Amino acid sequence: MGYNVAIVGATGVVGQELITLLEQRKFPVDKIKLLASARSAGKTMEFGQQTVEIEEATTEAFAGIDIAFFAAGGSISAALAPAAVEHGAVVIDNTSNFRLEPDVPLVIPEVNSDDLTWHKGIIANPNCSTIIMAVVLAPIYQAAGLKRVVTSTYQAVSGAGAAAMTELDQQVREYLDGTQPTAQVLPVASLPRHYQIAFNLIPQIDVFEDGGYTKEEWKMIKETRKIFHLPELPITATTVRVPVFRCHSLSLNIETEKKLTVSEARELLSTYPGISVIDEPASQSYPMPSVLSGTDDVYVGRIREDDSVACGLNLWVVADQIRKGAALNSVQIGEELIRRGLV
């Protein structure tokens, strides 16, 4: 009746959220296997009523697994996902490792679930900011076409993992103690320079690549093009880390092919699955990260016509990037695979 499910990286921020969501959404789990590094092996975690012993993630661990969620970093996915597929599992990979591979579907179920039909064992879960943006772009694209997209992001520290959340908390304590904040994690733990995030903004997410763009910015550009099957979509991004624990926000400027009024855009967005509109200027209602942590939808507000171009729209978008940006989207991919008989 059910499926044997593995979670690779079970002890991480996304891994823990996967466990919560599989329970909450009554995912048809027969047996659960929680995999992590050798360091965590032997410890236990709760899954529903069960206490589950964490096992080391090795190639052999995937024997008998039907669905394997990977959320332990790109190098672990590179090393173990092919082995999981060889053992017969379908891999739903939360890392960037396979996302731009031509034979790996990159899927947001609300947006391009048909791409699941051609999977060859691995399905990639897009970047968190990309998912949040693409869900909002989808109904607008369907109704009015996309001519150009310009986004600036306001990304929470949890996007850089539990250590970055601890660092923000610690820096705030140091600030109140009057001591110099220590920084060891952000913007990128493995790079030489680290900066305070408390009461600061860091305009670097991930490493720098071509053209002065960061890898995060390229992810938003290239993954969005792949998801929409629009390889030439004109799109640009500036990604910024902000001192918020959870929920990514985006300022989104969209140029459509066909004119959309604010009320048309609001109607399109509010009726699309996975989107909630919070947009009442008169009552000061708009999406904010502090009140939306732990929720599933992508929230849109500040919907305005932008008359600096013929068909322009400005939107403000907030979503819990650990949920819809990562764990929830992965679980939804699993649910859709089951519904379509693709696992």
Add this chain to the structure above:
Amino acid sequence: MGYNVAIVGATGVVGQELITLLEQRKFPVDKIKLLASARSAGKTMEFGQQTVEIEEATTEAFAGIDIAFFAAGGSISAALAPAAVEHGAVVIDNTSNFRLEPDVPLVIPEVNSDDLTWHKGIIANPNCSTIIMAVVLAPIYQAAGLKRVVTSTYQAVSGAGAAAMTELDQQVREYLDGTQPTAQVLPVASLPRHYQIAFNLIPQIDVFEDGGYTKEEWKMIKETRKIFHLPELPITATTVRVPVFRCHSLSLNIETEKKLTVSEARELLSTYPGISVIDEPASQSYPMPSVLSGTDDVYVGRIREDDSVACGLNLWVVADQIRKGAALNSVQIGEELIRRGLV
């Protein structure tokens, strides 16, 4: 030899910065008059070696004043600036009250100091975010023309005054104590709903006006058009409050008439007065608010070509909005008036 100078709103965030800057820049002050509400009258503040008693801001207080800096809110400027002019003072007004009046020059000295020549007693200091953006747009406009500007802001709490800074500090303490943060100031003290800013983002700065845009967003649009004498300039803005004490940041997407390469843009920006370029991806160098508080320049980094349009540029801009965005710009207006014999 010197000038009799009044500061209206001397006890506020901008007023105190004006006092500091007049001293630091050796502004030719003969007599200084510090004006504030009746509540502060009789208290004293330091100006250089002098201890100055604060006087109540009344129409009579401007007798004998040559230059009056106003930084006490729009209603005070509306009530008292005309009287100051009648007394023979030149008013440099930091509020939004006169900015869009056709017979009031709106001036950033680096950008449009020639507009000082037609002043009729009042010169308006632009909005803080507008100044920071316009300084960066100026050399690009001069060299390559402006076709369209899209900006998203990341604005510090000090833009809403000392009470908002206290509120952020207090909310962080409440967070660490495990109590619910209290909010009474942001986004707009006089509006019914107030939201936490610690670990949050508030996509509302000032009140809502036409088209779902906030007054702050309209300021950036309309004031920029006036400063550049480009009444039809296509420009749009999304303004957001972030949990940073001081320094506004902007993500700036610019479409020019003529193509600029990154190195051309960098050269134009780095040689323009009042701009410093911090832009070395290899050494993770870019402008950040935490390290630029209390500085005078507008800092630009993350300079990138945006190939989603023919002539696109992305920039990341940070400046201390109390300095260049307010007090410094006002003092520079005063200096330029003196240099040109216009006071």
